[in-house]
Amino acid sequence: MAEINFKLDNRRRGAFYVVEDGKQVGEMVVGLSETTLTVYHTEVDPEMEGRGLARKMLDAMVAYAREHKLQVMPLCEYVHGQFRRHPDDFADVWAK
Template sequence: MADIKLELNEKQHGGFNLYEEGTKIGEMVVSIAPQLLTVYHTEVDESAAGKGYAKQLLDTMVAYVREHNLKVKPLCPYVHAQFKRHPDEYNDIWQKKDGEE
């Protein structure tokens, strides 16, 4: 079973890191500012592909954002694609660019 931990430095940069049996196998790179979490990149090791880990990272990030009343700036192509594909699920937390629907 995979374990996801939010690990940040003193500047609030870091990520949601995915561990399997103590080994890091994936990450969602983020930074947190007042009222805003920016997602830069999501990656899971090829050896763990197809297990739904990217979605688990996304779900964990979304739960954190909602719990802390933040918005998400999805610079990561994966997260942005998920937000566009499922707007009803994410509209409440999506910090859209001007003119973006």
């Protein structure tokens, strides 16, 4: 079963990672400021695509943003697409 981990460095840059069977199979690269979580890129290993792993990272990232009262700047094509397709689901965190 896939698990989502989140790591930040001392410059407040990092990623949400998908780990399955001890192997990292996806990541969502982010950066934090005082009020904004910027998502730069989302990627899942090609052999793991179609299993909803990007969505699991998206859900974890949005939950983190809500918990920490952050706005999300979706520079990532995947995240921006999800925000556009489901605006009501993300209206509270989407920094338009």
